[in-house]
Amino acid sequence: MSAVAIGVDAGGTFVKLAAVSISGRFIKEAQVPSLPRLGPAAFVARVAREVRSWNLRPSALGLALAGDVDSDKGTLRFTPNLKGWGGFPYRAAFTRALGVRAVVENDANAAVWGAYRRLQLRSSRVVGVTLGTGVGGGLIVEGKLYRGATGSAGEVGHTVVEPGGRLCHCGARGCLEAYCGSYGILNTARELIKRPSPGLKRLCPDIAELSPAILSAAAHAGDKGARAVWERTGTWLGRGLVNLILTLNPEVVLLLGGVSRAGELLSKPVRRVLDAQPFKTPFKKLAVRLTADPTAGCLGAALLALEARG
Amino acid sequence: MSAVAIGVDAGGTFVKLAAVSISGRFIKEAQVPSLPRLGPAAFVARVAREVRSWNLRPSALGLALAGDVDSDKGTLRFTPNLKGWGGFPYRAAFTRALGVRAVVENDANAAVWGAYRRLQLRSSRVVGVTLGTGVGGGLIVEGKLYRGATGSAGEVGHTVVEPGGRLCHCGARGCLEAYCGSYGILNTARELIKRPSPGLKRLCPDIAELSPAILSAAAHAGDKGARAVWERTGTWLGRGLVNLILTLNPEVVLLLGGVSRAGELLSKPVRRVLDAQPFKTPFKKLAVRLTADPTAGCLGAALLALEARG
Numbered sequence: 001m002s003a004v005a006i007g008v009d010a011g012g013t014f015v016k017l018a019a020v021s022i023s024g025r026f027i028k029e030a031q032v033p034s035l036p037r038l039g040p041a042a043f044v045a046r047v048a049r050e051v052r053s054w055n056l057r058p059s060a061l062g063l064a065l066a067g068d069v070d071s072d073k074g075t076l077r078f079t080p081n082l083k084g085w086g087g088f089p090y091r092a093a094f095t096r097a098l099g100v101r102a103v104v105e106n107d108a109n110a111a112v113w114g115a116y117r118r119l120q121l122r123s124s125r126v127v128g129v130t131l132g133t134g135v136g137g138g139l140i141v142e143g144k145l146y147r148g149a150t151g152s153a154g155e156v157g158h159t160v161v162e163p164g165g166r167l168c169h170c171g172a173r174g175c176l177e178a179y180c181g182s183y184g185i186l187n188t189a190r191e192l193i194k195r196p197s198p199g200l201k202r203l204c205p206d207i208a209e210l211s212p213a214i215l216s217a218a219a220h221a222g223d224k225g226a227r228a229v230w231e232r233t234g235t236w237l238g239r240g241l242v243n244l245i246l247t248l249n250p251e252v253v254l255l256l257g258g259v260s261r262a263g264e265l266l267s268k269p270v271r272r273v274l275d276a277q278p279f280k281t282p283f284k285k286l287a288v289r290l291t292a293d294p295t296a297g298c299l300g301a302a303l304l305a306l307e308a309r310g
Numbered sequence: 311m312s313a314v315a316i317g318v319d320a321g322g323t324f325v326k327l328a329a330v331s332i333s334g335r336f337i338k339e340a341q342v343p344s345l346p347r348l349g350p351a352a353f354v355a356r357v358a359r360e361v362r363s364w365n366l367r368p369s370a371l372g373l374a375l376a377g378d379v380d381s382d383k384g385t386l387r388f389t390p391n392l393k394g395w396g397g398f399p400y401r402a403a404f405t406r407a408l409g410v411r412a413v414v415e416n417d418a419n420a421a422v423w424g425a426y427r428r429l430q431l432r433s434s435r436v437v438g439v440t441l442g443t444g445v446g447g448g449l450i451v452e453g454k455l456y457r458g459a460t461g462s463a464g465e466v467g468h469t470v471v472e473p474g475g476r477l478c479h480c481g482a483r484g485c486l487e488a489y490c491g492s493y494g495i496l497n498t499a500r501e502l503i504k505r506p507s508p509g510l511k512r513l514c515p516d517i518a519e520l521s522p523a524i525l526s527a528a529a530h531a532g533d534k535g536a537r538a539v540w541e542r543t544g545t546w547l548g549r550g551l552v553n554l555i556l557t558l559n560p561e562v563v564l565l566l567g568g569v570s571r572a573g574e575l576l577s578k579p580v581r582r583v584l585d586a587q588p589f590k591t592p593f594k595k596l597a598v599r600l601t602a603d604p605t606a607g608c609l610g611a612a613l614l615a616l617e618a619r620g
Contacts, residue, residue, distance in 0.1 A: 141452075146451065148435060148558060150591050153557065156557060170589050172587060247558070249460055249461070249462045279481075281378050
């Protein structure tokens, strides 16, 4: 039996693919467009075509999808970001197309598991938060990925940090995602930066094109408005993390995803919030680590597929 | 070897004691005053005297204490409610006094474990919240009590439900405890009931003597002010539970402690908040159970002592 699995990480724009060995080595990598409008069957066909062209003999495939995944059925119950992709039998379709055992996992779970394995963390209790367009999470409990009763554990993006606050993509108000997802950060920028500085305008002539990456560059260049945006974002993130840490008492908090590239702009206000807690013990030895590893989701999906019982 | 353990649940006023068999049967029960001002050494001596008078041969003792317990060292790192009891070597003192193996556990952890075992819940993922003067919590993950990195897991009373809100006993603002602990509920009553109704006055002639139990009785008798207090309390509790449920995705939420005697006054607004969540999956099959079992802490402490590796 070949010990290679295919990891598939389907985002809103691109699908990342990799053939991964049991040790986590990438044997082959590719990217294909997601084209979500063409629907899930076309997506499966496109991925299968690419994988077949690799001429490998994978034993399993792991698919990471954004949304409420039903791992038992290998389908997606609900997703705000991939319209029309709910209900499709992904597991069965991939097994049919490629003749492999397939597992379907929430994308944040896959990314946190991939990062946990790649960093070879020795801590057995880790809270991972993925900061992208949305905010997701994955929990490592006693060295294993913890999925909860319905596979919905770690939905930290929809824990509330501002009751009655901003409307989130999920339909609730005040969710962490509405402040720390990339769209939340841009909303904060719109609130705080009424008149862009000349420096910010140079970096971003059309303010409609503003992004977390540009806000990072501007803040590093000393732009006050951009700095204030990160300060506020980190404070909200810290608030969300306080609740998670008091609940789960992890050794490590992992911040993943594109937004984590902001680095200290984000981690400093986070640390300030954590260090200000009067109940010190769970915060004292806690490490906050950032890793924007873009292939963690692929790696995690492949490893979870290899590790799953056939 | 005798399969009997002593469970000791030390509250601010009374210490509950029981001799418990491995099956969870209570062989002997007693209550002694806590007299916290006399300090922890006098407390250990008082409990040991009572236990010796039982003429049993316990193999272990489990002590449940309110606060931040260091189970490895068998001591208490920090406690807001038992002044002067921090730092004392409880485990060593009980072992010396009674010649038994001893374990020290957070009181909410012990109560949740005791209730979980007594109710013989088949769910392996349970979030327990103890509603007393303070608000604590205990997490059952894959059928085991989950303690976290420093034994501080499940500190749900200090997760924040109202950022910048009421000052909590812990020193932070907006904690769940500041709204749903008994002192929080009385503060809500003071805010909402400016002029007590004749009915409430009959139940409680001196308004300084108001308690959650009286507020329950008044609400059951139809008092509007008391009903509004429970409505608000349940809404805050629901908010705290939403964050816990999105994080841990349990099958059951257990509400324990004296305040849970309010029953539907509390569980109805809680259920309303949970049912209003747009992200439905983790809430759909979730059971919310109330059990004001006053000996759950004793039972849990004893069972944890019996189950601990000698």
